[in-house]
Amino acid sequence: MVTKTLKLGHIYPRQLNLYGDIGNITALKKRCEWRGIEVEIDNINLGDKIEHHDIYFIGGGQDRQQVEAALELQKYKEFLTEEMHNNSVFLGICGGYQLFGEYYQPHNADRLPGISLLDVYTIAGNKRFIGNVTAKTEFVSPNTLVGFENHSGLTYLRGETKPLAIVITGYGNNGEDKTEGARFKNVFGTYLHGSFLPKNPHFADYLIKLALENKYNEAELAPLDDKLEFDAHSKAIGRKY
Numbered sequence: 001m002v003t004k005t006l007k008l009g010h011i012y013p014r015q016l017n018l019y020g021d022i023g024n025i026t027a028l029k030k031r032c033e034w035r036g037i038e039v040e041i042d043n044i045n046l047g048d049k050i051e052h053h054d055i056y057f058i059g060g061g062q063d064r065q066q067v068e069a070a071l072e073l074q075k076y077k078e079f080l081t082e083e084m085h086n087n088s089v090f091l092g093i094c095g096g097y098q099l100f101g102e103y104y105q106p107h108n109a110d111r112l113p114g115i116s117l118l119d120v121y122t123i124a125g126n127k128r129f130i131g132n133v134t135a136k137t138e139f140v141s142p143n144t145l146v147g148f149e150n151h152s153g154l155t156y157l158r159g160e161t162k163p164l165a166i167v168i169t170g171y172g173n174n175g176e177d178k179t180e181g182a183r184f185k186n187v188f189g190t191y192l193h194g195s196f197l198p199k200n201p202h203f204a205d206y207l208i209k210l211a212l213e214n215k216y217n218e219a220e221l222a223p224l225d226d227k228l229e230f231d232a233h234s235k236a237i238g239r240k241y
Contacts, residue, residue, distance in 0.1 A: 005038040009053035021059030023195030060094030090187040097189030119159035133170030135180040146236035147192025201229040
């Protein structure tokens with residue numbers, strides 16, 4: 001029996017790792033290992049070359065760190081766009097989500113270019129959105145996602161990019177249209193920290209399945225005992241603070 005292996009690239013962990021975002025890496029790693037799937041994790045720091053991975057993850061950060069990351073990511077925009085079209089899996093949280101879009105426009109600074117994996121753009125708002133979020137999706141079961149948002153950027157979706165979910169509790173992308181996050185092909189972005197994947201094991205498994213299907217043309221996952229994970233998920237549903 002051939003052991004399956006997934007390569008996971010953690011982009012700029014030193015700069016973009018707010019609010020426990022590294023917990024998303026831990027969740028993916030453990031949920032694979034518990035099923036006998038090997039995981040190779042590469043921490044891709046500023047100055048490192050970005051090469052092929054089955055899953056890419058990028059977290060959130062402060063404005064200064066986001067500027068550093070954005071400038072470095074521009075060197076790999078063409079390569080990562082090719083990876084997107086080859087169906088590699090991407091997950092971006094908060095600032096990382098913004099960098100997956102076309103641009104982020106701060107109040108009193110130059111526009112920060114993104115790499116346009118998602119057809120979204122972000123502008124600085126005057127209000128900070130802070131609190132727990134409950135949102136509903138169309139493509140995973142159970143269909144709820146939970147997490148904690150803390151952002152002042154207002155993100156708007158265009159073109160073929162769809163919302164990740166529709167907000168039930170909280171603000172989401174911009175506090176206006178009830179959308180939360182974005183998705184296109186196998187690229188996903190969200191404002192949900194917390195960490196996101198430990199609170200949403202079904203979504204973590206969805207990402208793993210996409211990666212396995214793309215690499216091995218097979219996506220069956222053995223079931224896990226997720227009672228604790230879904231107890232945490234259920235307690236967060238509808239909670240505001």
